[in-house]
Amino acid sequence: MISIQQLSKTYTSKEGTVVGVDDVSLSINQGEVFGIVGYSGAGKSTLLRCLNILERPTNGKVTIDGIDLMSLSSKELRKARQSIGMIFQGFHLTMAKTVVENVGFALKAAGVGRVERKQRAEELLELVGLSDKANQYPAQLSGGQKQRVSIARALANNPKVLLCDEATSALDPNTTQSILHLLKKINKELGLTIVLITHEMEVVKEICDRCAVMEQGRVVEEGDTYDIFANPQNELTERFIKTVIDFTIPEALLKKTQGTIVLLKFTGELAGEAIVSDLLQEHRIRGNILHGKIDYIQEKPLGTFVMELKGDEQEVNRALASLGATLGEVEVIENDRSTDYTMARAE
Structure with a gap:
């Protein structure tokens, strides 16, 4: 479904060349939830933005559903992005628009008519449990409700892939659990492939089928989530797992x-x-x-x-x-x- 081949992303600064992603290759299967975990600065968010070419890779290849995104023209890429939904830590909602208008915004950009747009937005709000908030504004919502609106908006164009960039980092533990439960529901009911960026191993444990651990722009360990928890091979992975399963004796x-x-x-x-x-x-x-x-x-x-x-x-x-x-x-x-x-x- 998603193939990342020898992908690198570098930046030029006054101090010299900065490496964001360093020769990463990954395969993500259709319909799975794949986690990418790492500390701040590991390159995980940069890698995620390279998947829909919000960041254009310096080298390498990104293929989604058989389409080489790097080979597309600007117009073709805009169309291809309609099948790739994305949600962010900061929600990115338009404060001057109602909830239903926020959800319908992506449909409007895709040229969908007003009546169909409203109907689709209402369906999605029901899916994420916010039917009663359709005419409210983002400022009237809790953090978890805002993220549910973001998820509904990301699903508007029936994407095949959902990219989640630290989607639960700004939320309290109870709200995080409810959002993860919703993502599991979407994954199962819609058959959506989800790529989830996080620095919290608890999130990986709860929702991810497979995962990759990143450090300094590189993938240092990758595999089935259960196998990684049961038998981590990398010291960084062990440190992450200890945040969830700690057996240190005083x-x-x-x-x-x-x-x-x-x-x-x-x-x-x-x-x-x-x-x-x-x-x-x-x-x-x-x-x-x-x-x-x-x-x-x-x-x-x-x-x-x-x-x-x-x-x-x-x-x-x-x-x-x-x-x-x-x-x-x-x-x-x-x-x-x-x-x-x-x-x-x-x-």
Whole structure:
């Protein structure tokens, strides 16, 4: 559906050449929600604007639904953009127009007649849950309601792709959840491909089928969202995931422990099985949960547990070997009194 090939975007400033996007290649499938996550300045918003040529790439190729956007004339590009909706962090609504007029603005620009324009705008307002706000003005709306108007406006021309640039960053957590729920609904009901830019890994966890992590203009990790949460390969990705799933144990608590401290991850169906309790009984060792959480990503469970294991050293080692064979990975947290603690994978 969307193919990005060796795309770069550079700027010239008084200090020299600034690289916004550096040789990025990505493929985004029809009907999926694809997240691009990174800290401020990572290049993610620049990459997004290159997808509809609001920023013209310096090098590379952007193909959407089989159309090479870089090869289009200005007139052809304007027409192609009608199939690419876009919403922003700042809403970008016209304050002097009513809600229904804001939604119909894109239709007016596309040459749609007044009666048809009003009918389509009203349909979209019903879709986003704002039928009762049609004749109000943006200043009368909450932040979440303004973003719903922006979404309705972006859908006016029946786009195949919806680009979301930090669409929830200005919203409180409850409103963010409602907007993400709406985007999920739109994705499923309309079959829309959604590309979502964010610096919040919680947003990726909630809505994205796949994602890419960016740093300094480059993609440093890409893949299925569940796999990335379960087994991150890049240090930056790990830092992002810790903002959602944090298993750090306070040093004061570690100093009180006397047994072997282990970090366990349970993926898929294993998260719902009594693996640990069975092993404790089998090896006659005791276990104390210091931290435990099960998250659901793409409706699949991912369990993270930190436990203290007590008992005969040989039995503890046998239990760790059994856990490693079952889970694929077990980490032993070794308490180092002088330098907090480090992690080492159990053999």
